[in-house]
Amino acid sequence: GAGVSQSPSNKVTEKGKDVELRCDPISGHTALYWYRQSLGQGLEFLIYFQGNSAPDKSGLPSDRFSAERTGGSVSTLTIQRTQQEDSAVYLCASSLVGRGSNQPQHFGDGTRLSIL
Amino acid sequence: EDQVTQSPEALRLQEGESSSLNCSYTVSGLRGLFWYRQDPGKGPEFLFTLYSAGEEKEKERLKATLTKKESFLHITAPKPEDSATYLCAGGMNSGYSTLTFGKGTMLLVSP
Numbered sequence: 001g002a003g004v005s006q007s008p009s010n011k012v013t014e015k016g017k018d019v020e021l022r023c024d025p026i027s028g029h030t031a032l033y034w035y036r037q038s039l040g041q042g043l044e045f046l047i048y049f050q051g052n053s054a055p056d057k058s059g060l061p062s063d064r065f066s067a068e069r070t071g072g073s074v075s076t077l078t079i080q081r082t083q084q085e086d087s088a089v090y091l092c093a094s095s096l097v098g099r100g101s102n103q104p105q106h107f108g109d110g111t112r113l114s115i116l
Numbered sequence: 117e118d119q120v121t122q123s124p125e126a127l128r129l130q131e132g133e134s135s136s137l138n139c140s141y142t143v144s145g146l147r148g149l150f151w152y153r154q155d156p157g158k159g160p161e162f163l164f165t166l167y168s169a170g171e172e173k174e175k176e177r178l179k180a181t182l183t184k185k186e187s188f189l190h191i192t193a194p195k196p197e198d199s200a201t202y203l204c205a206g207g208m209n210s211g212y213s214t215l216t217f218g219k220g221t222m223l224l225v226s227p
Contacts, residue, residue, distance in 0.1 A: 004159070032134055041216040041219065042120075042218055042220065091159055100209060104150060108159050109158050110159050
């Protein structure tokens with residue numbers, strides 16, 4: 001079956017511009033996560049959605065970052081007024097059940113964001 | 117603070133040379149220890165979940181084990197196609213649903 005799909009796969013933009021990254025989770029997965037992976041660093045949690053509950057935004061690094069999930073499926077991560085330190089690979093994952101669960105998260109191939 | 121530490125950072129093996137990767141964790145209320153494989157330019161691919169000390173899981177040349185403080189990923193007679201970065205992550209039950217990832221071990225298997 002189809003896995004987690006992310007688009008675009010690569011994005012190059014100028015400092016100060018806004019960017020939108022898209023994630024289409026595995027069908028039927030109610031939990032959706034966004035992570036950031038920088039060179040030489042581990043995956044950094046950004047935000048988590050579970051069903052119709054309020055998202056857990058505790059990992060967002062600044063108020064320039066926001067995300068939404070429409071209809072319990074597709075999610076969009078938006079970065080406003082991009083800075084060079086925002087350059088990283090942004091990974092999306094989904095799982096069958098969220099909070100407190102042992103269900104593995106399944107990842108997309110990420111969006112590689114480069115800020116010039 | 118919950119933490120996951122992997123060692124070594126990088127490992128180079130000859131084809132057929134068995135070895136182990138280490139993942140030590142200080143995650144309160146561990147609800148699962150996850151191993152992933154990540155190829156360059158790809159997202160992490162799920163390998164195993166371990167739930168309790170003493171548990172072992174195997175898949176082809178890989179075997180994952182878990183103690184109360186660490187997990188090992190044993191690679192038996194590796195092949196060049198096993199070359200990848202292996203990530204370890206701890207799942208918590210502290211009300212936070214996400215995984216705490218280590219920085220990974222980059223494995224290179226030479227023919």
